Amino acid sequence: MTMTETMRPEVAANRDVITKTAFFDAPREVVWSFLTNTEKLGRWYHPARQDLAEGRDYTLTRAGDDGGQVALIWGRVLEMRAPSLLRVTFVIEEMGTADTEVTFILEEALGGTRLTLLHEGVEAAMAGRALGLLGHLDPGWDEHLGSLRAAVRSR
Amino acid sequence: MDVQNVFRALSDPTRRDILMMLAEREMSIGEVSERFEITRAAVKKHLIILREGDLISVHSRGREKVNRLEPDALRGAADWIGYFSGFWDGRLAALQEAVTKEMEERKDDDD
Structure with missing residues (x-):
């Protein structure tokens, strides 16, 4: 094998x-x-x-x-x-x-x-956790998170 | 940034709630404590663990000390791979050692 x-x-x-x-x-x-x-x-x-x-x-x-x-x-x-x-x-x-x-x-x-x-799936799992927390942040953070969201979506 | 400390900081639901509160604004220990049914000492312990994970920082506001969220530690997604890579290196080395010992014992039994 x-x-x-x-x-x-x-x-x-x-x-x-x-x-x-x-x-x-x-x-x-x-x-x-x-x-x-x-x-x-x-x-x-x-x-x-x-x-x-x-x-x-x-x-x-x-x-x-x-x-x-x-x-x-x-x-x-x-x-x-x-x-x-x-x-x-x-x-x-x-x-x-x-x-x-x-x-x-x-x-x-x-x-x-x-x-x-x-x-x-480690990165996806941890990025998901981080996003879950960061999702509660002020909308002003959105632009900082753009690349991370894109990274998660691309999986 | 020590990923292990970030893990530890995020592992507790109360600490995650504290982070979300601090996402709205910075707060003193007293302000955080008012919002939880746990002692001030327990809140303080949680804040120390969050600080060790670099998830919050402490600043002076007049005579008060306030806790501020530091989102950078959460964004270090690339480091998780490195953390688990090292984790498995350690585990597999331990597995090799355990299997070697087992094989030696079996050989001794055969003699």
């Missing part, structure tokens, strides 16, 4: 995407378990409330000040094709209700695994 086969055309054409690759000296199944298993997620990121499952919401938590678990990042598992593709929506507390989308692609490479990560 190559990247061009797995990457949806609308992603390839989208400029608002962060792309990262990483190599692992381990089979894809092992890397996959670290992306989907609640306890293993906690070893490099944050533990999930439960193992990830397609079509279900997920929540990553951290220990709160009162000793309880606080939701940190959440979203919905859009697509799961073990051990090659995981696609989730990714909401961060600070972004309110704005969704971004994260895709993990695992490919066999050099006897190990190559992971490609795509994070889409």
